[in-house]
Amino acid sequence: xxxxxxxxxxxxxxxPQGGKKIEVRAEAGETVEDVLKRLSVSKDLFMFxxxxxxxxxxxYRVREGDDLVLVSPLTGG
Amino acid sequence: xxxxxxxxxxxxxxxPRYGGLEIVPHFPSPGTYEVKVCQRCGACKDACPTGAIKExxxxxxxxxxxxxxxxxxxxxxxxxxxxxxxxxxxxxxxxVSCGECVKYCPREAxxxxxxxxxxx
Amino acid sequence: xxxxxxxDLSAKSAWTTPTSEELIRDFVGGRGFVAKLLWDLVPKxxxxxxxxxVVVIAPGPLSGVYLPGSGKVHMGAKSPAxxxxxxxxxxxxxxxxxxxxxxxxxxxxxxxxxxxxxxINDDWVTFxxxxxxxxxxAIASEALLKKRFGEDFQIATIGPAGENLVKFACISHDFGxxxxxxxxxxxxxxxxxxxxxxxxxxxxxxxEPGKAFEKGKEMYAGCFHKRGFETWTPYGTAxxxxxxxxxxxxxxxxxxxxxxxxxxxINGQAxxxxxxxxxxxxxxxxxxxxxxxxxxxxxxxxxxEGPEYETIALMGGNVALGKIExxxxxxxxxxELGLDTISGGNVVAFAIECFEKGLLTEEQVGRKxxxxxxxxxxYLLEKIARREGIGELLxxxxxxxxxxxxxxxxxxxxxxKGLEWSGYEARWAPAMMVSYMTCDVGAHxxxxxxxxxxxxxxxxxxxxxxxxxxxxxxxxxTFDSLGLCRLQWVEIGFELENYASMFPLVTGISFTWxxxxxxxxxxxxxxxxxxxxxxxxxxxxHDYPPGRFxxxxxPSGPAKGKVIPREKxxxxxxxxxxxxxxxxxxxxxxSKLEELGLGYVADELEKAGYSV
Numbered sequence: 001x002x003x004x005x006x007x008x009x010x011x012x013x014x015x016p017q018g019g020k021k022i023e024v025r026a027e028a029g030e031t032v033e034d035v036l037k038r039l040s041v042s043k044d045l046f047m048f049x050x051x052x053x054x055x056x057x058x059x060y061r062v063r064e065g066d067d068l069v070l071v072s073p074l075t076g077g
Numbered sequence: 078x079x080x081x082x083x084x085x086x087x088x089x090x091x092x093p094r095y096g097g098l099e100i101v102p103h104f105p106s107p108g109t110y111e112v113k114v115c116q117r118c119g120a121c122k123d124a125c126p127t128g129a130i131k132e133x134x135x136x137x138x139x140x141x142x143x144x145x146x147x148x149x150x151x152x153x154x155x156x157x158x159x160x161x162x163x164x165x166x167x168x169x170x171x172x173v174s175c176g177e178c179v180k181y182c183p184r185e186a187x188x189x190x191x192x193x194x195x196x197x
Numbered sequence: 198x199x200x201x202x203x204x205d206l207s208a209k210s211a212w213t214t215p216t217s218e219e220l221i222r223d224f225v226g227g228r229g230f231v232a233k234l235l236w237d238l239v240p241k242x243x244x245x246x247x248x249x250x251v252v253v254i255a256p257g258p259l260s261g262v263y264l265p266g267s268g269k270v271h272m273g274a275k276s277p278a279x280x281x282x283x284x285x286x287x288x289x290x291x292x293x294x295x296x297x298x299x300x301x302x303x304x305x306x307x308x309x310x311x312x313x314x315x316x317i318n319d320d321w322v323t324f325x326x327x328x329x330x331x332x333x334x335a336i337a338s339e340a341l342l343k344k345r346f347g348e349d350f351q352i353a354t355i356g357p358a359g360e361n362l363v364k365f366a367c368i369s370h371d372f373g374x375x376x377x378x379x380x381x382x383x384x385x386x387x388x389x390x391x392x393x394x395x396x397x398x399x400x401x402x403x404x405e406p407g408k409a410f411e412k413g414k415e416m417y418a419g420c421f422h423k424r425g426f427e428t429w430t431p432y433g434t435a436x437x438x439x440x441x442x443x444x445x446x447x448x449x450x451x452x453x454x455x456x457x458x459x460x461x462x463i464n465g466q467a468x469x470x471x472x473x474x475x476x477x478x479x480x481x482x483x484x485x486x487x488x489x490x491x492x493x494x495x496x497x498x499x500x501x502e503g504p505e506y507e508t509i510a511l512m513g514g515n516v517a518l519g520k521i522e523x524x525x526x527x528x529x530x531x532x533e534l535g536l537d538t539i540s541g542g543n544v545v546a547f548a549i550e551c552f553e554k555g556l557l558t559e560e561q562v563g564r565k566x567x568x569x570x571x572x573x574x575x576y577l578l579e580k581i582a583r584r585e586g587i588g589e590l591l592x593x594x595x596x597x598x599x600x601x602x603x604x605x606x607x608x609x610x611x612x613x614k615g616l617e618w619s620g621y622e623a624r625w626a627p628a629m630m631v632s633y634m635t636c637d638v639g640a641h642x643x644x645x646x647x648x649x650x651x652x653x654x655x656x657x658x659x660x661x662x663x664x665x666x667x668x669x670x671x672x673x674x675t676f677d678s679l680g681l682c683r684l685q686w687v688e689i690g691f692e693l694e695n696y697a698s699m700f701p702l703v704t705g706i707s708f709t710w711x712x713x714x715x716x717x718x719x720x721x722x723x724x725x726x727x728x729x730x731x732x733x734x735x736x737x738x739h740d741y742p743p744g745r746f747x748x749x750x751x752p753s754g755p756a757k758g759k760v761i762p763r764e765k766x767x768x769x770x771x772x773x774x775x776x777x778x779x780x781x782x783x784x785x786x787x788s789k790l791e792e793l794g795l796g797y798v799a800d801e802l803e804k805a806g807y808s809v
Contacts, residue, residue, distance in 0.1 A: 008425035009690060014653040019424070019690060044652045047440040050428060071428060074437040074506070075646040075687050078417070078481060081263055085410050091262060091401040092297045094349065102348075104372040105336050105500050108474045108489040164398065181417055183483035184476075197418040 001026055001064040003035070009072025011045040032058045032068060046070040079112070079178035079187060086177045087170065088163055097172040099158045112186060113157040115172035124154035130171070140169050198402070198704075199301040201234075204315060204322065206388055207248055207307030211322035216301040222706060223794065225713065227257035228677035229720045230302045231273035231284050236727055236798070238304060241805075243731075245277035245380075246362060246387035248308040254295070254353075254393070255302040257680020258704050261293030261401055261480070263413035265420050265691070266682030268292050268480030276379040277387075278364045278540075278594050279615035279639050281728030281735070283379030286643075286677055287353075288479035289371030294351040297397025309389040312360075314342065316350075317395045327391035332357060334533035335369035338392060346394050354392035355382045356535020358582040362386050363592040365540030365617065369532065373477070373487065373502020377537035379616060379638050404705030412702055416695050420483045425689035430476060433488045434506035436465030441510070445756030446622045446629070446648060448515040450568055451546035452611045452745060455622040456754025459519025463509050467521040477502055479682065486684055492525035496571060499529035504538075510620030511542025516549065517568035527574050534582035539641075540594065543617035545577045547595045547610060548587070556604040562587045608744030613640035614728075618743075624751050625759035626651040628662040631769050634740045635666065637724040645669035646687075659765060663772035671717040678717060719793040722785045726798045729784055730805050736782040740770060784809050 005024050012019040026035050032051075033043045036058070048057050050069040062068065080096030088095060099113040115137070122130040122138055129144035130151060140151075147167035152160040161170045179187045180197040188194055198221065200213040224233045231253045243249040252274045260267050270292035276283025295303065298319050305315070312327035330338040335356035342352045352370065359366035359382030366382030367375040376382075385391075403409050420426060429436070441447045442460040449457040461467065472492045478485025489502050504512070504524045512531070513524040531538045551557040552566040559565050563586050566573040580588030590598050595617055599610035611618040616639020623630040628647035633640045645666045654661060672693070676683035679700070685691040697710035729735040741747075742761075750760045761769075774781060778789040787799040787809045802809050 006424070008423075008428065009688060011649050011653070012690060014649065042652050044440075044444050045649055047437060055428075069424060069428075071425070073440045073649060074429065074434055075649070078263075078483075081481070082414075085263055089400075089406055089410075091403060091406070092397070092399065093293075094297075094398060104489075105340065108477075108491070108500055110475075181414065183417070183421065196421055197414060 001028065003062050003064075003066045003068055005035070005068050005070070007046070007070040007072065010075050011070070011072035014045055015041060026062050030062055032056070032060050032062060032070075035062060045072065047073050078181050078183065082177045082181045086175060087173070090163075095161050095163060095170070096178070097159050097161060097170055098178060113159055114187070115159050116157060118156065120154045120156060121151035121160060121169075121171060124150045126150060135174075137174055138171050139173070140171060142166075142168050145169055199296065199299045202300045202303045202317070202322070204303065204305045205307045206305060206309040206313065206324070206390065209324050213300075218706070221258065221704065223716065224720060225258065225675075225678040225716045226301060227255050227260075227269070227271040227680045228273075228284060228286075228674055229716055230255040231271050232282070232720045232723045232727065234302065234304055235273055235275065235282065236723055238306065239275050241730055243275055245275045245280070245384060248388070249306065250275050250384055250387070252305040252381070252384055252388070252390070253302060254305075255680075256292035256295050257678055258301070259696070259699060260680030261296035262403065262703055263410055264416050264481065264681075264699055265483050265685045266479075266481055267680065268482065269677070269680055269682050270295065270376075271677050271680070272368060272376045272381050274381055274384040275731060276381075276616075276638065277362070277383050278380040279728070279732070281614065281732045282724040283381060283638055285367070285376035285378040285381050287368065287370055287374050287376040288682060289351070289374040290480045291351045291353050291370050291395065292680055293480045294395045294397050296401050297399055298395055299397065299399050303393075305388065305390065307388065312389050312391050314392045314394055315390065316346065317393065319396065319398055330354075331360060331391055335535040336372055336533050339369065339372060342392055342394055347396070350394040350396045352392055352394050355385045355390075356533060356582070358535040359383055359386035360391070361582065361584050361592070363536065363581055363584065364594045365537040365544070366535050367537045369535055371479075373489070373532060374479070375532070375537070377539060378641055382535055403703050405702045409699065409702040412699055416691075416699070417483060419695065420685055420689065420691055423689040423691060426484065429688050430484050430486075431469060432465040433468070433476070433486050435468045435488070435504065435509055437506055438464040438509055441621065443755065444648065444652065445625055445751065445754045445759075448510050448618075448620060448622050450517055451515060451543075451550040451609060452618065452622050453550070453609070453749070454753055455624065455751050455756045457514035457517070457519070459517070460514065462519040463513040463521045463524055468504070471521055472525055474500070482682065484685060484689060490525050492522040492529075494520075494522045494526045494571060496526060496575065499526050501525050501529035501532060503532075504528040507620045508538040508542070511539050511546070512574065515542050515546045516574055518571060518574065519569065523571045526571060527578070530575050530578050534578060536578060536582060539619045540617040541578055541581070543611055544581065544591050544595055544598070545574050547598065547606075548577055548591055549573060550609055551602055551606055554604070556602050556606055557587070608748065611640070611743050611745065613742060614638075614739050616640050621648060622756075624746055624761055625656050625756040627656070627659050627761060627765070627769060628666055630742060630746070630761055630766070631663055631666045631773060632669070634742055634766070634770070635670070635773055637721065637728065644673055646673070659769055659772070663769055663776055666773065667776055670721060671714045674720065675713050675717045678720065679713070719795065722790060722793055722795060723798060725785055726790070726795070726802055729802055729807060736784055736807075737770060740783055741766065780809060
């Protein structure tokens with residue numbers, strides 16, 4: 001299945017696509033963490049995600065067409 | 078930002094004290110802010126000694142610049158404390174309902190006359 | 198351009214001079230002005246508590262102007278904590294008011310004969326008696342002074358801690374904002390300066406007002422439409438607590454551990470669900486980070502702005518308090534006393550560890566101390582603020598306290614240069630370790646927040662880390678010089694280019710972002726040089742982290758087993774100095790200083806006995 005992935009905050013610069021939305025492939029039952037692993041992106045770059053606007057943690061199981069926004073850690077100071 | 082948006086839009090003055098709204102902070106307790114805007118109550122018109130303040134067809138009040146003495150009577154009379162005396166011109170300013178404050182409040186805390194928020 | 202206001206508390210005089218364009222071109226404003234004015238005005242070797250120390254307060258060229266985050270002010274002095282360059286920054290509404298009164302900077306020297314409030318009302322500066330507020334808490338004093346002078350005055354005040362010269366006393370403003378670090382509050386106290394009240398009725402002169410207003414509106418609209426805009430405000434800085442624990446960087450029990458079991462009781466969700474009253478922001482902010490809270494504990498109920506992440510780290514995990522209400526209570530106590538919550542939490546944790554190890558006795562302390570005990574925390578904060586009993590020693594900060602206490606406690610005095618370490622433990626984050634080691638004021642995180650760089654590039658590698666830290670050390674303080682908050686860039690990704698294009702419209706000076714970074718690098722080298730001039734034998738030896746971080750492996754949690762031994766620390770420092778073109782001992786080289794137009798600084802350093 002396909003999901004839409006993007007990122008907000010400071011960690012965007014460590015993703016090849018930056019903050020832009022991209023479409024990625026996902027297998028049934030995969031979590032956000034699994035998707036990141038397959039993209040070789042460390043899950044520790046993100047605090048949590050928004051799935052279709054709702055706050056979820058990275059163990060959320062993705063569904064077809066989900067709009068996932070990865071939220072970077074607040075870097076304060 | 079509502080205050081500074083108003084002051085810059087209406088007079089080009091970069092100082093929020095000239096904006097036609099009043100923010101009243103309540104700190105340390107209970108920790109809230111009140112925002113007051115013109116309620117079109119007409120107290121300013123009643124207080125004006127020269128009749129320089131006139132009611133408009135839409136219910137708002139406007140100052141005839143040439144007739145204003147800069148006497149502060151309307152400023153003192155306003156129950157919301159939102160009237161301002163503009164420095165340099167020494168003329169009173171009453172909210173003209175331009176709606177810019179509504180557009181730029183980041184919290185959508187202000188609504189326009191129709192009870193709506195049109196964000197920038 | 199405005200004017201620089203110079204106040205002499207001894208002579209009770211105030212003078213202004215126009216701000217020179219050269220000063221703006223070389224140092225921009227805010228932090229840059231603090232650095233340059235301290236270099237010029239503080240005589241070499243001045244005791245930080247003497248009348249000759251100078252307090253500099255500087256908004257930036259973009260403060261009070263119509264663009265996001267334009268409410269920040271920078272304050273500095275020779276630091277009583279470190280003996281070197283000290284500064285701190287705060288938000289609220291003070292910065293714009295200083296600009297509306299027509300000033301780009303305020304310097305305060307001398308010492309008032311008795312407790313004083315300096316009242317600045319546009320062009321009129323008067324020296325008011327502070328007798329009725331001296332001794333009162335910082336929050337209470339602000340309320341009283343607003344009543345006395347008027348709601349439209351912006352007040353910055355110290356609390357009892359500053360009056361008593363506690364080395365980590367802070368300056369407070371807007372019922373919960375502070376310029377917290379390096380003991381600036383104590384410098385005010387040493388001058389009998391209780392508060393500064395400002396009111397300004399002027400408009401800020403803007404080079405191209407129409408274009409600047411349009412650009413400002415565009416910037417606000419830009420923020421409103423950023424994808425992070427809705428998500429980050431409700432949570433505030435507390436939201437990062439869970440993540441910092443997950444990556445094993447959360448200060449726990451005086452930085453002995455790096456994961457706190459109780460973190461879910463003190464995270465953003467706990468704050469939002471259990472104690473938050475409202476979001477609270479600064480002048481010009483579209484994304485208010487502040488959280489005003491009401492918290493009930495066994496010791497009583499408080500209203501407080503906070504707790505922010507740093508306070509949750511240092512007064513939560515670091516002292517093992519697992520309830521957000523208790524952290525908020527400790528926060529409120531510190532705020533009223535006028536104590537920096539970062540140093541405060543660090544010092545209290547140090548004392549608890551000393552007690553646990555038998556290096557401090559119940560008799561010396563006056564009671565038993567324990568981890569996770571709000572009573573211990575509050576007791577120590579109050580003793581420190583009054584410099585009573587054990588508070589006398591602890592008020593000096595952990596570096597000095599550990600030297601007196603001995604028994605190996607210097608290894609777990611978690612500080613660099615005499616400034617206590619803030620909220621990120623770094624034994625598994627080399628870039629963050631370097632950030633803390635090389636931060637100019639001591640162990641503070643704000644110049645370079647680099648943990649995600651470590652995560653992205655490899656937490657065990659050292660390569661490239663120093664480079665990244667240097668880059669951030671120029672970008673982040675640029676905001677401090679512009680007089681702006683960086684959170685719109687940092688948290689919702691608002692582009693740096695916007696700030697660069699605003700600068701010429703406001704000042705008429707056609708700087709690019711690169712020019713601004715250049716000024717930032719110049720300021721960086723100048724503050725390093727100031728510390729070298731004032732602290733004999735300054736250099737590499739002052740950049741090392743505490744022994745705990747080089748010798749003790751993290752005992753548990755996600756970072757278990759991690760430590761950065763001295764050889765690796767040395768390698769990181771060598772990299773850092775070489776890239777900055779500093780000497781192997783960590784002093785800016787003459788060639789670097791001359792390149793930045795600071796040849797006179799090189800002369801001074803050589804006179805002080807350094808080879809550059």
